[in-house]
Amino acid sequence: GHATLASAFVVFRCLEPGRRIVIFSSKSGPLKVEQQDDQLRMEFPTLEPQSCAPPAELLAGLRRQPREVLRAEKYLAVYDSEDEVRSLRPDFELLKRLDCMGVIVTAPGKEVDFVSRFFAPRVGIPEDPVTGSAHCTLVPYWSKRLGKSQLHALQVSPRGGELFCEQLGDKVIIAGHAVKYLEGTIYL
Missing domain, CATH: 3.10.310.10 (Diaminopimelate Epimerase; Chain A, domain 1)
Known part of the structure; x- marks a missing residue:
């Protein structure tokens, strides 16, 4: 989570400032991070207790x-x-x-x-x-x-x-x- 958000932050702010979505490949599958206004958003599966x-x-x-x-x-x-x-x-x-x-x-x-x-x-x-x-x-x-x-x-x-x-x-x-x-x- 932290590393994914940090990586997305660098992409959005330094490498590709116009980009709004980045998808990373991971062992657990694709990880999508979206920039919306001043927030970074990630989607996860629900784990119902x-x-x-x-x-x-x-x-x-x-x-x-x-x-x-x-x-x-x-x-x-x-x-x-x-x-x-x-x-x-x-x-x-x-x-x-x-x-x-x-x-x-x-x-x-x-x-x-x-x-x-x-x-x-x-x-x-x-x-x-x-x-x-x-x-x-x-x-x-x-x-x-x-x-x-x-x-x-x-x-x-x-x-x-x-x-x-x-x-x-x-x-x-x-x-x-x-x-x-x-x-x-x-x-x-």
Whole structure:
């Protein structure tokens, strides 16, 4: 996700400024990035979460009881408030024992539709700053709960990130802003 957006940003801003769509070839198939105004938009498949019985390691690892637990490719733990999500201090050793890549935690947002965090210690990422793949599960969940297809989200990791999402049939559209961080020359 991050590398794809960064590459598209370079194409749109530096290599081909008039271009509005770029399609990259990847192991998982074509990845389409579209520039719309000042945002970059990517299309992903929906990963609809289903209710499940939470494993003991999940509950102990989160150290705070969620209101609801679901699962798609990742566990989804739903809390009542943004403050609960922000204050979580998980036990990463316990979360490593889970039988999936990671855990999404979410709650309604104070100034956005929902907030989230994503923990994946099993694959060496205690907390991911911004996780597009998590939103493939979050967007269908919140779209149904809130009764709307366009959602404004905030991933409240220490670095954080703002996402503009849309449920479009069996697809999730995720949009956001990209900025140039560094420009330079490397001599080989």
